[in-house]
Amino acid sequence: MATREGTWRYRDRFGDAFGRTYFRRFGPGVASSIGIGTYLGDPTDAVDDRYRESIRLALESGVNHVDTASNYRCGRSERVVGEALSEAAVDRESVVVASKAGFVPFDGDRPDDPAAHVREEFLETGILDADDLVHGSHAIAPAFIEAMLDRSLDAIGVETIDCYYVHNPETQLAERSPEEVYDVLEAAFERLERRRLAGDIGGYGVATWDAFRVPPDHDAALSLPAILERAERAAATVDADDHGFRAVQLPFNVRMADAFTRATQPAPAADGTDGSGTTSGRATENGGDAAERWSLLERAHEAGIDVVTSASIGQGSLAEPGAIPEPIADRLAGETAAQRAINFARSAPGVTSALVGARDPDHVRENVAAGTFDPLGANAFDAVFE
Numbered sequence: 001m002a003t004r005e006g007t008w009r010y011r012d013r014f015g016d017a018f019g020r021t022y023f024r025r026f027g028p029g030v031a032s033s034i035g036i037g038t039y040l041g042d043p044t045d046a047v048d049d050r051y052r053e054s055i056r057l058a059l060e061s062g063v064n065h066v067d068t069a070s071n072y073r074c075g076r077s078e079r080v081v082g083e084a085l086s087e088a089a090v091d092r093e094s095v096v097v098a099s100k101a102g103f104v105p106f107d108g109d110r111p112d113d114p115a116a117h118v119r120e121e122f123l124e125t126g127i128l129d130a131d132d133l134v135h136g137s138h139a140i141a142p143a144f145i146e147a148m149l150d151r152s153l154d155a156i157g158v159e160t161i162d163c164y165y166v167h168n169p170e171t172q173l174a175e176r177s178p179e180e181v182y183d184v185l186e187a188a189f190e191r192l193e194r195r196r197l198a199g200d201i202g203g204y205g206v207a208t209w210d211a212f213r214v215p216p217d218h219d220a221a222l223s224l225p226a227i228l229e230r231a232e233r234a235a236a237t238v239d240a241d242d243h244g245f246r247a248v249q250l251p252f253n254v255r256m257a258d259a260f261t262r263a264t265q266p267a268p269a270a271d272g273t274d275g276s277g278t279t280s281g282r283a284t285e286n287g288g289d290a291a292e293r294w295s296l297l298e299r300a301h302e303a304g305i306d307v308v309t310s311a312s313i314g315q316g317s318l319a320e321p322g323a324i325p326e327p328i329a330d331r332l333a334g335e336t337a338a339q340r341a342i343n344f345a346r347s348a349p350g351v352t353s354a355l356v357g358a359r360d361p362d363h364v365r366e367n368v369a370a371g372t373f374d375p376l377g378a379n380a381f382d383a384v385f386e
Contacts, residue, residue, distance in 0.1 A: 001199075002028070002064075002092075002094065002097070006094040007026075007029030007030045007031065011030050014062035019372055021033065022034075026306055027163070027203060029096075031064060031352065031353050033346045033354060034063055034367060035065030035066065035067055035353045035356070036055055036065070036066050036357070036358055037068075037356060038051060038072050038080070039310075041359055050359040051080045052080050052084045054360060063364075064094055064095045065095075065096045065098070067098045067355050068097075068099050069165075069167060070100065070152050071167075075105045075108060076108060079156070082155060082157035086157065096162045098161070099161050099164055101140075101149060102139070102168050103137055103138055104139065105151070115136065127143060127144055129141070134171055134172050138172065140181075145191060146191045153200065159200075163201070163246055168207065169181060169206055169211065172184065178226075181222070182227070186230035189204065189230055189231050193235050193238045207249035208222070212248065212250050212265070215262070223266060225303075231243040247307070248296070248306075248308070249355075251309065253341060254324050254328060257348075258296075259296040259297050259307070259309075261385060263295055265296055266293060267292055268294075268302060301349070307352055309348075309351055309355060312356050318337060318338070320337060322337075331384055332344055333375075333376075334373055338370070339366065343373055343375055348381060349378045349381060
């Protein structure tokens with residue numbers, strides 16, 4: 001697993017090549033503020049080969065944060081991450097490896113009959129009950145999350161996954177009330193807490209798409225404080241000294257800046273025991289009082305939770321010339337549109353790492369080079385929205 005000593009050793013090896021705050025605290029050690037993602041691409045051997053080369057290059061160039069999921073590319077992405085990790089000239093202890101569970105995975109390619117696959121591999125084996133599934137493909141039931149963790153450990157070929165996310169829990173809101181979803185999350189967290197104590201994961205979190213970006217009255221909205229309360233309960237149930245909820249992941253880029261601009265989360269208690277409750281005036285577009293609600297980035301920072309951004313370059317769309325509005329692009333450091341988009345995401349106050357998918361070595365080099373530029377300071381980032 002990633003350790004304090006290993007990640008700091010990695011930082012000492014590569015840090016001088018990068019700009020200010022390129023490496024940031026994460027878990028017991030530090031992680032690069034640019035991470036490599038593995039979501040896109042067909043489930044083919046050719047794409048596997050490109051990812052393997054790209055991940056290995058990233059690891060050997062100053063990126064020590066790799067993100068994947070049990071369902072990405074029909075399960076192939078996890079395997080390729082493990083292969084690249086074993087081939088790269090870096091220590092396992094220096095790399096933060098993250099994965100996820102929530103969507104029912106395939107095994108190498110898409111089956112001709114996906115419904116039959118779910119029935120035969122997950123329902124008939126007892127891993128899932130039919131009632132656990134939403135849209136026939138998503139579940140966060142405790143037994144499923146634990147089974148997928150075992151699958152992820154085996155696929156990646158590691159003893160410990162540093163951060164294991166429950167993937168898009170808001171999907172469950174299509175058929176369940178928020179309270180029911182929080183109940184299932186608490187039960188899943190209890191399993192993850194036990195696995196953390198056993199050394200199978202370093203910590204856990206939730207990876208979301210809509211949950212923390214939409215207004216609080218939206219059908220897909222979830223509350224970070226409510227989720228953290230369930231993590232605390234789960235930790236107490238297993239007699240852990242503290243909970244292991246470490247990070248949230250959500251999309252964040254020039255076009256999707258809701259985590260910074262929109263006040264979606266309940267503010268800390270008004271008695272001041274966990275914060276002043278104050279917030280800037282910018283985050284009020286959901287119609288709530290800014291004194292009562294905070295943005296996701298503010299609330300996560302106050303709670304000591306790391307934030308990892310996905311879609312940092314809009315799955316490639318922000319890498320096109322002119323994609324970033326000129327007044328914003330002019331404020332961002334970087335030689336290319338992709339670099340400026342990456343530096344926007346990792347400049348946001350409270351962001352630990354910005355994920356960028358890359359299966360082309362040239363793109364890896366371009367993305368890594370974004371880290372040689374200093375990010376915007378907090379005041380300069382605020383000014384982007386004025």
